[in-house]
Amino acid sequence: MIEKFREINSSFPQTSYVKEHKSSGKKVIGWLCTYVPEEIIHAAGALPVRITGYQQEQELDDGTAYLYVNNCSFSRSCLQLALRGEYDFLDGVVGGSTCDGVRRLFDLWRKYIGTDFHQILSIPRKFTESAHELYLSQVTQFKQHLEEFIGAPITDEALVKSIELYNETRALLKQLYDLRKSDNPPITGSEVLEVLEAGFRMPKEAFNQLLGELIDVLSKSNAENKGRARLAVVGSVLTNAEFIKSIEEQGGLVVTDELCTSTRYWSDPVVLDEGKTPLEAIARRYLNNFPCARMYPSDERFDRIIQLIRDFRVEGVVSQIIRYCVPYAHDLPLLIKKLDAINVPVLALDVEYGSSGSGQIATRVQAFLEMLEARK
Amino acid sequence: MLFGGIDIGSRAAKVVVMKDGDIFTSTIQDTGPESVKTAYMTMNAALDGTGVKIEDIDYILATGYGRVLVPFAEANVSEISCHAKGINWYFPSVKTVLDMGGQDCKAIGCDGGGKVTSFVMNDKCAGGTGRFLEMIADVLNIPLSEVGNIALQSTTAIPFNTICAVFAKTDAIKYLKQGAAKKDILSGLNEAISTRSYNLLKRVGIEKDFAITGGISKNSGMVAKIAEKVGLEPLLCEDPQLIGALGAALYAKDKYYLVNAQN
Structure with missing residues (x-):
């Protein structure tokens, strides 16, 4: 069953779904950062596609020629793919001003890639009412610009339908994660990342269908993954499933994560209340969602991580932080302190985007697993 | 009973063989480009003149960056764990x-x-x-x-x-x-x-x-x-460069008894 998702990921970044969508004359809009509401793109009749960098760690010569090396390798990797024409299929690109890496990437994208439609949303760092107002105004403006670009209004009815569809994806992914709470989960952490990756480059209608089938198969299967210790992976953007696989090959059982490509992507549903427009409901969800390390106060994120640790009975946390990923790097000492207080050790790894976790990283992971085993 | 620890480091390869709880023989050699050859060469150098052959050792465990490439090792443990274990033998x-x-x-x-x-x-x-x-x-x-x-x-x-x-x-x-x-x-x-x-x-x-x-x-x-x-x-300790291999030999002993207790 997992093969179906691998098949989708095998053409990257333009999947067969993207090609099909384009050939029907419809738009494809790339989004960068989880603070961009996908529902709005979907409600406009366009296919939202997540922009990521190369699937593996790469020599980033073109990327580094345009973005100085003190920009993270994620932003340089994305830019290099775009510079080499791999994102030419996009009709638009939408970003969030969440960190400097993504902002500079967006600046250069606009200047050199020349995608037809582009917009960057200002994302407040707080959860206050005035922050919500600001964010709602950004989301509203984005919707208006997109309507002008598409040449048709995005109706409330369409938004409600999109919300329902995306909430279904979130509910299904929660079911998938719930399966990992068992002693011997039927799916590995690296497989889960492959599933999510596929979902970023296909219509949610088809993804939900596949997810439903996968959950059915897994619920009935007697596949069991055993491991030496239950782990959670936290930190910077991570898309290469090989990284998690290399941890699991050493006997680590990755049961959950705090990643913008996984848990932080799907965790909260959009709540449609009486008296709230669909757009207001969307804006509230996206700003209040399981936060990125760039949000303040940090405890909002730490408390959610601690909750994950309890729910999934995590014994050790692997933090992987891309060099120059400032928000995550700055938060790490605080997180380690919080987790130390509940007696959960953290393995802190410095990585580049796309790392497969080989070499010295593997030694550290092995030693960490030995340490966790010795604690039992 | 003989327990062997081999530590294939990036620059030096070390072997410690333990017998009755004491160091029986040890050696330090340069790591060559081929880990498998280095492993045999280092182990043979340690055993040279002792009358013991590799197959006489009851359990061998490898550590160091070449730990997965030692053909005669039955298990491997990271060098981090081995150094902690090895130093504990000298200084608890x-x-x-x-x-x-x-x-x-x-x-x-x-x-x-x-x-x-x-x-x-x-x-x-x-x-x-x-x-x-x-x-x-x-x-x-x-x-x-x-x-x-x-x-x-x-x-x-x-x-x-x-x-x-x-x-x-x-x-x-x-x-x-x-x-x-x-x-x-x-x-x-x-x-x-x-x-x-x-x-x-x-x-x-x-x-x-x-x-x-x-x-x-x-x-x-x-x-x-x-x-x-x-x-x-x-x-x-006497030769601090051997601590990783010593730790590996101590883990070899633990693993040997663990495996035999299970069987």
């Missing part, structure tokens, strides 16, 4: 270990039973490791084994503001050309490396007793600098 009171190896440096916190409680490793670069010192010794044209003693004679260390292997080498050549004494250059480099090691140690937390292991701990100048910074006299 040790709570903090600094392992200074050929291509990396590790600070390890452990309990009184030889188990790791926390650890920090330097990042990918080889600055401030054994390989780095080898390179500088080469530039200065002095044998590696003399680096420590020569550095100790210095009274005015030349400050190095980098331990990047490439830049420090360039700086060392520049100072040599300016007529600086080799002892002052070496003392300056020891200062820079010990500062970096001290920072690693601070990240795991320094608790008494403190020990240094790995090849660099044979550099007396470095040990003196680290002792000064940490404020604790490091415990040094």
Whole structure:
């Protein structure tokens, strides 16, 4: 069953779904950062596609020629793919001003890639009412610009339908994660990342269908993954499933994560209340969602991580932080302190985007697993 | 009963064979380009003249960066765990270990039973490791084994503001050309490396007793600098470079009894 998702990921970044969508004359809009509401793109009749960098760690010569090396390798990797024409299929690109890496990437994208439609949303760092107002105004403006670009209004009815569809994806992914709470989960952490990756480059209608089938198969299967210790992976953007696989090959059982490509992507549903427009409901969800390390106060994120640790009975946390990923790097000492207080050790790894976790990283992971085993 | 530990490091390969709870034989050899050949060569060198053959050893366990490539090892354990285990055999009171190896440096916190409680490793670069010192010794044209003693004679260390292997080498050549004494250059480099090691140690937390292991701990100048910074006299065993292999031999014994208890 997992093969179906691998098949989708095998053409990257333009999947067969993207090609099909384009050939029907419809738009494809790339989004960068989880603070961009996908529902709005979907409600406009366009296919939202997540922009990521190369699937593996790469020599980033073109990327580094345009973005100085003190920009993270994620932003340089994305830019290099775009510079080499791999994102030419996009009709638009939408970003969030969440960190400097993504902002500079967006600046250069606009200047050199020349995608037809582009917009960057200002994302407040707080959860206050005035922050919500600001964010709602950004989301509203984005919707208006997109309507002008598409040449048709995005109706409330369409938004409600999109919300329902995306909430279904979130509910299904929660079911998938719930399966990992068992002693011997039927799916590995690296497989889960492959599933999510596929979902970023296909219509949610088809993804939900596949997810439903996968959950059915897994619920009935007697596949069991055993491991030496239950782990959670936290930190910077991570898309290469090989990284998690290399941890699991050493006997680590990755049961959950705090990643913008996984848990932080799907965790909260959009709540449609009486008296709230669909757009207001969307804006509230996206700003209040399981936060990125760039949000303040940090405890909002730490408390959610601690909750994950309890729910999934995590014994050790692997933090992987891309060099120059400032928000995550700055938060790490605080997180380690919080987790130390509940007696959960953290393995802190410095990585580049796309790392497969080989070499010295593997030694550290092995030693960490030995340490966790010795604690039992 | 014979238990073997083999530690294929990036620069040196070490073997310790234990018999009746004591070290029966040991050796240190240069690591060659092929780990499998290095493994056989090192093990054979250790066993040479003892009348024991590889197959006579009841259980062999490998560690070090070449640990997965030892054909005659039945299991492997990371060098971090092995250093904690090995030092515990010599000094059960040790709570903090600094392992200074050929291509990396590790600070390890452990309990009184030889188990790791926390650890920090330097990042990918080889600055401030054994390989780095080898390179500088080469530039200065002095044998590696003399680096420590020569550095100790210095009274005015030349400050190095980098331990990047490439830049420090360039700086060392520049100072040599300016007529600086080799002892002052070496003392300056020891200062820079010990500062970096001290920072690693601070990240795991320094608790008494403190020990240094790995090849660099044979550099007396470095040990003196680290002792000064940490404020604790490091415990040094007879041959600190063998600690990883010793730990592996001790794990071999544990694994052997674990496996046999299960069967």
